[in-house]
Amino acid sequence: MLYSFLVAIVQPFLNLINGKAKIYNKENIPDGNYIIIAPHRTWMDPVLIALAIYPKKFSFMAKKELFKNPLDAFFLKRLHAFPVDRKNPGPSVIKKPVQILRKTDLSTIIFPSGSRYSSKLKGGATLIAKLANVPLVPVVYQGPLKFGEMFKRQPRHIAFGKPIYVDRKNKLDDESQAKLEDEMQKAFDELDHQINPNYKYIVPPKPKDDDF
DSSP: OHHHHHHHHHHHHHHHHHOOOEEEOGGGOOSSOOEEEOOOOSTTHHHHHHHHHTTSOEEEEEEGGGGSSHHHHHHHHHTTEEEEOSSSOOTHHHHHHHHHHHHSSOEEEEOTTSSTTOOOOOSHHHHHHHHHTOOEEEEEEESOSSGGGGGGTOOOEEEEOOOBOOOTTSOOOHHHHHHHHHHHHHHHHHHHHHHOTTOOOOOOOOOTTOOO
16 A cells, blocks of 8 residues: 555655656566566656556565665665665575565566676576566666756656577576577667667766675
8 A cells, every 4th residue: 555655645746846757668567477677777767657657566676784774675665675785795685585476466676787787697597587487678768867857857758678588498697698688688778768869877986885
Protein backbone atom coordinates (compact mmCIF):
# COMPACT_ATOMS: atom_id res chain seq x y z
CA MET A 1 0.00 0.00 0.00
CA LEU A 2 2.86 2.39 0.78
CA TYR A 3 4.27 1.86 -2.73
CA SER A 4 0.98 2.85 -4.39
CA PHE A 5 0.43 5.69 -1.93
CA LEU A 6 3.82 7.25 -2.71
CA VAL A 7 3.26 6.88 -6.45
CA ALA A 8 -0.02 8.77 -6.05
CA ILE A 9 1.94 11.62 -4.43
CA VAL A 10 5.22 11.65 -6.34
CA GLN A 11 3.87 11.31 -9.88
CA PRO A 12 1.54 14.37 -9.74
CA PHE A 13 4.23 16.38 -7.95
CA LEU A 14 6.83 15.67 -10.64
CA ASN A 15 4.29 16.44 -13.37
CA LEU A 16 3.54 19.75 -11.66
CA ILE A 17 7.14 20.95 -11.33
CA ASN A 18 8.61 19.31 -14.43
CA GLY A 19 5.76 18.35 -16.77
CA LYS A 20 4.77 14.86 -17.86
CA ALA A 21 7.57 12.49 -18.81
CA LYS A 22 7.94 11.63 -22.48
CA ILE A 23 7.75 7.84 -22.78
CA TYR A 24 8.96 5.94 -25.87
CA ASN A 25 8.28 2.36 -27.04
CA LYS A 26 6.17 1.28 -24.08
CA GLU A 27 4.79 -1.46 -26.30
CA ASN A 28 8.15 -3.24 -25.90
CA ILE A 29 7.37 -4.06 -22.26
CA PRO A 30 6.50 -7.79 -22.03
CA ASP A 31 3.82 -9.41 -19.90
CA GLY A 32 4.74 -11.06 -16.64
CA ASN A 33 7.94 -10.39 -14.72
CA TYR A 34 11.14 -9.03 -16.24
CA ILE A 35 14.33 -7.21 -15.33
CA ILE A 36 14.70 -3.57 -16.27
CA ILE A 37 18.34 -2.84 -17.13
CA ALA A 38 19.52 0.73 -17.56
CA PRO A 39 22.64 2.87 -17.45
CA HIS A 40 22.78 4.45 -13.97
CA ARG A 41 22.79 8.22 -14.50
CA THR A 42 21.15 9.70 -11.40
CA TRP A 43 20.02 8.58 -7.96
CA MET A 44 16.48 9.22 -9.26
CA ASP A 45 16.70 6.50 -11.97
CA PRO A 46 14.82 3.77 -10.08
CA VAL A 47 11.97 6.09 -9.11
CA LEU A 48 11.57 7.69 -12.54
CA ILE A 49 11.65 4.37 -14.39
CA ALA A 50 9.25 2.71 -11.96
CA LEU A 51 6.81 5.61 -12.29
CA ALA A 52 6.87 5.25 -16.08
CA ILE A 53 5.66 1.63 -15.86
CA TYR A 54 3.24 1.85 -12.93
CA PRO A 55 0.94 0.03 -12.03
CA LYS A 56 3.54 -2.70 -12.55
CA LYS A 57 5.56 -2.80 -9.33
CA PHE A 58 9.25 -3.41 -8.76
CA SER A 59 11.75 -4.57 -6.20
CA PHE A 60 15.05 -2.74 -5.86
CA MET A 61 18.58 -3.43 -4.76
CA ALA A 62 19.84 -0.79 -2.34
CA LYS A 63 23.21 -0.47 -0.63
CA LYS A 64 23.08 -1.88 2.88
CA GLU A 65 24.19 1.42 4.42
CA LEU A 66 20.75 2.86 3.68
CA PHE A 67 19.17 0.32 6.03
CA LYS A 68 21.17 1.35 9.13
CA ASN A 69 18.55 3.86 10.18
CA PRO A 70 15.49 1.94 11.46
CA LEU A 71 13.04 4.46 10.00
CA ASP A 72 14.73 4.38 6.59
CA ALA A 73 14.80 0.58 6.71
CA PHE A 74 11.09 0.52 7.52
CA PHE A 75 10.18 2.54 4.44
CA LEU A 76 12.70 0.86 2.13
CA LYS A 77 11.40 -2.62 2.93
CA ARG A 78 7.82 -1.52 2.25
CA LEU A 79 8.96 -0.15 -1.08
CA HIS A 80 10.25 -3.65 -1.88
CA ALA A 81 13.91 -2.70 -1.53
CA PHE A 82 16.43 -5.19 -0.17
CA PRO A 83 19.98 -4.56 1.09
CA VAL A 84 23.12 -5.41 -0.87
CA ASP A 85 26.71 -5.27 0.34
CA ARG A 86 28.38 -3.59 -2.61
CA LYS A 87 31.93 -4.26 -1.40
CA ASN A 88 31.41 -7.91 -0.52
CA PRO A 89 28.37 -9.18 -2.44
CA GLY A 90 27.44 -12.67 -1.31
CA PRO A 91 25.17 -15.28 -2.91
CA SER A 92 22.08 -13.35 -1.75
CA VAL A 93 22.76 -10.63 -4.33
CA ILE A 94 21.71 -13.24 -6.92
CA LYS A 95 19.39 -15.48 -4.89
CA LYS A 96 17.15 -12.72 -3.50
CA PRO A 97 16.08 -11.13 -6.83
CA VAL A 98 15.71 -14.58 -8.44
CA GLN A 99 13.39 -15.59 -5.60
CA ILE A 100 11.36 -12.39 -5.94
CA LEU A 101 11.03 -12.75 -9.71
CA ARG A 102 9.96 -16.37 -9.43
CA LYS A 103 7.60 -16.22 -6.46
CA THR A 104 5.99 -12.76 -6.55
CA ASP A 105 4.44 -10.41 -9.10
CA LEU A 106 7.31 -7.94 -8.66
CA SER A 107 9.76 -7.27 -11.45
CA THR A 108 13.12 -5.68 -10.63
CA ILE A 109 15.39 -2.88 -11.79
CA ILE A 110 19.14 -3.49 -12.10
CA PHE A 111 21.89 -1.14 -13.23
CA PRO A 112 24.50 -3.39 -14.88
CA SER A 113 27.32 -0.90 -14.26
CA GLY A 114 26.53 -1.03 -10.52
CA SER A 115 27.29 2.66 -10.01
CA ARG A 116 26.69 6.11 -11.48
CA TYR A 117 30.47 6.50 -11.59
CA SER A 118 31.12 3.68 -14.04
CA SER A 119 29.99 2.74 -17.54
CA LYS A 120 31.46 -0.79 -17.50
CA LEU A 121 28.75 -3.45 -17.61
CA LYS A 122 28.82 -6.44 -15.26
CA GLY A 123 27.23 -9.87 -15.43
CA GLY A 124 24.83 -9.99 -12.48
CA ALA A 125 21.71 -9.04 -14.42
CA THR A 126 22.21 -11.70 -17.08
CA LEU A 127 22.76 -14.44 -14.49
CA ILE A 128 19.62 -13.40 -12.58
CA ALA A 129 17.63 -13.34 -15.83
CA LYS A 130 18.81 -16.85 -16.71
CA LEU A 131 18.08 -18.35 -13.29
CA ALA A 132 14.68 -16.63 -12.99
CA ASN A 133 13.83 -17.32 -16.66
CA VAL A 134 12.75 -13.73 -17.33
CA PRO A 135 13.78 -11.30 -20.10
CA LEU A 136 15.95 -8.22 -19.76
CA VAL A 137 14.30 -4.97 -20.88
CA PRO A 138 16.79 -2.21 -21.76
CA VAL A 139 15.79 1.33 -20.77
CA VAL A 140 17.49 4.71 -20.92
CA TYR A 141 16.68 7.93 -19.13
CA GLN A 142 17.57 11.40 -20.35
CA GLY A 143 16.66 14.49 -18.36
CA PRO A 144 17.47 16.28 -15.11
CA LEU A 145 20.17 14.48 -13.13
CA LYS A 146 19.61 16.40 -9.89
CA PHE A 147 16.30 17.01 -8.17
CA GLY A 148 16.76 20.80 -8.22
CA GLU A 149 17.01 20.70 -12.02
CA MET A 150 13.44 19.39 -12.18
CA PHE A 151 12.19 22.92 -11.49
CA LYS A 152 13.88 24.17 -14.68
CA ARG A 153 11.27 22.21 -16.68
CA GLN A 154 13.92 20.27 -18.57
CA PRO A 155 11.81 17.33 -19.79
CA ARG A 156 12.23 13.73 -18.66
CA HIS A 157 12.64 11.17 -21.44
CA ILE A 158 12.41 7.41 -20.87
CA ALA A 159 12.74 4.91 -23.73
CA PHE A 160 12.18 1.14 -23.63
CA GLY A 161 14.00 -1.30 -25.88
CA LYS A 162 12.96 -4.73 -27.08
CA PRO A 163 13.38 -7.57 -24.56
CA ILE A 164 16.65 -9.48 -24.51
CA TYR A 165 16.24 -13.18 -23.76
CA VAL A 166 18.93 -15.25 -22.06
CA ASP A 167 18.83 -18.87 -23.21
CA ARG A 168 18.74 -21.08 -20.12
CA LYS A 169 20.33 -23.94 -22.09
CA ASN A 170 23.49 -21.96 -22.88
CA LYS A 171 26.32 -21.63 -20.42
CA LEU A 172 27.12 -18.08 -19.37
CA ASP A 173 30.81 -18.27 -20.19
CA ASP A 174 33.00 -15.28 -21.01
CA GLU A 175 32.09 -15.36 -24.70
CA SER A 176 28.31 -15.52 -24.24
CA GLN A 177 28.47 -12.92 -21.46
CA ALA A 178 30.42 -10.56 -23.72
CA LYS A 179 27.81 -10.99 -26.47
CA LEU A 180 24.98 -10.15 -24.06
CA GLU A 181 26.84 -7.10 -22.77
CA ASP A 182 27.39 -5.94 -26.35
CA GLU A 183 23.67 -6.43 -27.03
CA MET A 184 22.75 -4.42 -23.92
CA GLN A 185 25.13 -1.59 -24.77
CA LYS A 186 23.91 -1.49 -28.37
CA ALA A 187 20.32 -1.23 -27.10
CA PHE A 188 21.27 1.64 -24.76
CA ASP A 189 23.03 3.48 -27.59
CA GLU A 190 20.08 3.04 -29.96
CA LEU A 191 17.58 4.27 -27.37
CA ASP A 192 19.73 7.29 -26.55
CA HIS A 193 19.95 8.07 -30.27
CA GLN A 194 16.18 7.70 -30.66
CA ILE A 195 15.55 10.31 -27.97
CA ASN A 196 18.35 12.66 -28.96
CA PRO A 197 21.00 11.81 -31.61
CA ASN A 198 23.37 14.33 -30.02
CA TYR A 199 23.03 13.10 -26.44
CA LYS A 200 26.19 12.18 -24.57
CA TYR A 201 26.25 11.22 -20.92
CA ILE A 202 29.38 12.27 -19.07
CA VAL A 203 30.25 10.04 -16.11
CA PRO A 204 30.60 12.33 -13.06
CA PRO A 205 33.75 12.25 -10.91
CA LYS A 206 33.56 9.73 -8.12
CA PRO A 207 33.18 11.24 -4.63
CA LYS A 208 36.14 10.73 -2.33
CA ASP A 209 33.96 9.14 0.33
CA ASP A 210 32.64 6.51 -2.10
CA ASP A 211 35.12 3.63 -2.00
CA PHE A 212 32.94 1.21 -3.95
